[in-house]
Amino acid sequence: MSNEIAPLTDPGLPEHIHRKADVDPRAAKRAERQVGILFLLSVFGTLLFIYAYVGIDESIFIFLPIMGTTNAHQLFLGLGLAMSLFFIGMAAVHWAKTLMPDHEVIDHRKEQRSKDEDRSAFVATVKERAGEAGLGRRPFIKRTMGLALGLVGLSPILLLRDLGPLPENELNETNWKAGTRLVTDPGDRPLKPSDLEVGGVAQVQPEFPPGKERHLDDIAKDSVLLIRIRPEEFNLDPERLSWTYEGIIAFSKICSHMGCAVALYEQTTKHLLCPCHQSTFDVTRAAKVIFGPAARALPQLAITVDSEGYIVAKAPFNEAVGPSFWERDSK
Amino acid sequence: MRFISRYRRHRFAGPFLLLAGLLFVGISYTVAQAASESAVLNTSDKATLIAEGKEIFARGCSSCHGLNAEGAGIAPSLIGVGAASVDFQVATGRMPMADMSHQAMRKEPVYNEEETAALAAYVASLAPGPAAVTNEELAWERSGDTAEGGELFRNNCAMCHNFAGQGGALTQGKYAPTVMGVEPKHIYEAMLTGPQAMPVFSDSVLTPQEKLSIIKWIKHAENEPALGGAALGRVGPVTEGLLAWTLGLGLLIGVAVWLTTKAR
Structure with missing residues (x-):
């Protein structure tokens, strides 16, 4: 008697369900209208922002339930800017979700390691160019460059001095x-x-x-x-x-x-x-x-x-x- | 009579009678009390004022503070607390206390101005103490200095009453009340007498001039417009954090859920 269980078969990809907007032109038209309205709300937000900036005096205070007495200028600046940005994002997402292409694509992973010939070609190029730069023939440049690069690393270390001095007995x-x-x-x-x-x-x-x-x-x-x-x-x-x-x-x-x-x-x-x-x-x-x-x-x-x-x-x-x-x- | 006999078995007759009865008792009680109270006060001669104060004291205060204001287990002695203390406690409605749990809170005063003055005169007559402030002493609008008052407030008051004067919690249910909307006179008297858990700020620690500056700053803070939008009670990170964590994060979660649901 065997306890072996048959391995699960690969269920494959679930069946692709088409969105309403893909099959029904009236739904597509409706989605298009919704995206448009969202963009228009953003336009309204920007206009409100501009109006609040130019048109609402800073000394006007209005009473809102829950919020209490609030500065109208600041309130509508904030609301306008929030609306103008939020509804652009909302429109873009709604557009992508309802109307943008919906076909499924499989993209397999690639190997991370470069091919051997690419790797050896890279090493050869580095060696060749280093020879052409002639660092071996110009020791002065080589040494001064080493000194400059080495010293540059010192400055951040020097700044660590700002962590001190120790408080001695001050505390x-x-x-x-x-x-x-x-x-x-x-x-x-x-x-x-x-x-x-x-x-x-x-x-x-x-x-x-x-x-x-x-x-x-x-x-x-x-x-x-x-x-x-x-x-x-x-x-x-x-x-x-x-x-x-x-x-x-x-x-x-x-x-x-x-x-x-x-x-x-x-x-x-x-x-x-x-x-x-x-x-x-x-x-x-x-x-x-x-x-x-x-x-x-x-x-x-x-x-x-x-x-x-x-x-x-x-x-x-x-x-x-x-x-x-x-x-x-x-x- | 036909009217009554027709409706007496109506299902609303019982509740209606109860309400009417309560209303009648309430009104007659108020009228009777008003009549007896208004009969007490009509003169301002000092000796009679003290006598009146003594009578009000015997009626309204002595059950806790003792017949001669000598104090008892539940209430402190009032000998030597002065008229300023009485004026503060009674005129802000803190005394007589409504419940004895944590601390006396500000409420609609029980005694009117004259009765408060009589009580203050009586308590002041027991032993010398800080006198109630007069309006001439309270020239805070003229002699106060808002900037100096702000510095004094932050150094002496802000730790309990909050940096914007909104009040704050103390230990075991006690709290420092808000100083917004308090009469300048009562602010002054509170500093002078140190009511309840509040310490005394004597005239050498905070000079009368400095007290006026504090009052001026408080009045300035009271009328400070909320330029940054909703002030959220001006208590700082508590309400701001609550709003950010509940409303702000809630909104973000809602958006995240909407972003990841598939369109149908």
């Missing part, structure tokens, strides 16, 4: 030093503890000596959020508690996850929320991460007041602010 340093005053951003006004009410916040930057300009690079590292809560609400170890002043606590505003500005402070829950990935920090516990992808707490800035009563930094940040980087893990 670990900010403009906060012991005794730097906290000034409002913007406004540059120094703050006294009495300026902040319980439940109040202030966005601050380090005070710069006159003449020194604050750049975005500085703001990206120095931004600090000052928050005042009731001192008894803190849940801090003695060291961190000594970094606060009468219920005022300062944190780096740069998220330890991806560096967004963490400043969504909820007065009721004492939570700080990062708008980018919803990392949530608990202000009463030194910005401990209580939700979200951030791996570590926001760096806390130790603050105190100076002899004139203004809030100052007691010490620079004791860790790098912002997200992790190559030399710094997520701990």
Whole structure:
């Protein structure tokens, strides 16, 4: 007894079904009309575009359901251009599908490798022409050409220098030093503890000596959020508690996850929320991460007041602010 | 009477009677309430204003905030919150609260202007606090600076209220409401008092002049025309992405399907 099954026979190509437009002249006429109408719609779109450009004033706003109040000039420019391009494409496709020749053609694959005589002829030609160019007889050209071509490859390599220089210690340093005053951003006004009410916040930057300009690079590292809560609400170890002043606590505003500005402070829950990935920090516990992808707490800035009563930094940040980087893990 | 006896077994008679009854009760209730409320207020003398405020407070607020506004488990103490806070919370309809789930939202105010003023006077009389702003202080059109206001808004407000002032989500169902269409007075009072989850922006952190600049910028943003076509709520990539992924991709899929179907 044999288990062999007869192999399937090649079913061949399915029978060619003619389109309606191929057999019925009335259907062909109808398809022709449809293609024509599509082209005319494109014409209408272009005319609408031209009219919107010249004829519709930029100050006209119209109300459309769902879209709301919209600028008519821009709306019809867009609609016109979209129609003019879309309907050309649609007409071309409809034309090809309904009226263009529909007979089936078989085109067998060719071998990719060139014939042997073509290959040897090519090698012979290269050798012959190289001899004619006389590179062997003119060593000066040969060497200078080699030098030129070799050096040209160097320039893109040189441009890789732009990936550097290495930041050295810059990522670990900010403009906060012991005794730097906290000034409002913007406004540059120094703050006294009495300026902040319980439940109040202030966005601050380090005070710069006159003449020194604050750049975005500085703001990206120095931004600090000052928050005042009731001192008894803190849940801090003695060291961190000594970094606060009468219920005022300062944190780096740069998220330890991806560096967004963490400043969504909820007065009721004492939570700080990062708008980018919803990392949530608990202000009463030194910005401990209580939700979200951030791996570590926001760096806390130790603050105190100076002899004139203004809030100052007691010490620079004791860790790098912002997200992790190559030399710094997520701990 | 023949009319009634003819239709009393009609199949719509029951629902009709129910509707008529509800309508009657509703109207009589409204009339009765309006009469009692309008009887309360007619003078603006300060002592009487405070007394009136106290009465309204006892009726409408004390069940949560305590008989002497001392607060209870469910509602904070109102001693020392000041007239500005009362004006903001009551005049924007946030207080009295409709439901206690996440946060008080803006709605049609329950108390009219006079009643709000009386309530504010009463709460302000308990302990000093920020006073309600007067219209003379609110010269934002004259003394505000739109550009400065924009910078201040982006630095102090935009993280919660969105860069175009459209509002945004906070944690656990709370949200920062939109600042579009809010009375300048209420914007000012909100910054001054820090209602609900919003922190306080005291006058040294944001000077009165800076607060006016912020208001001017908000009013400018409110009237900013949508030049780029549909603004899609001005919340940025969320709605734009949604539209591109659903409408845009849907359209492309439709075209792809049409391209590959054979013509008959």
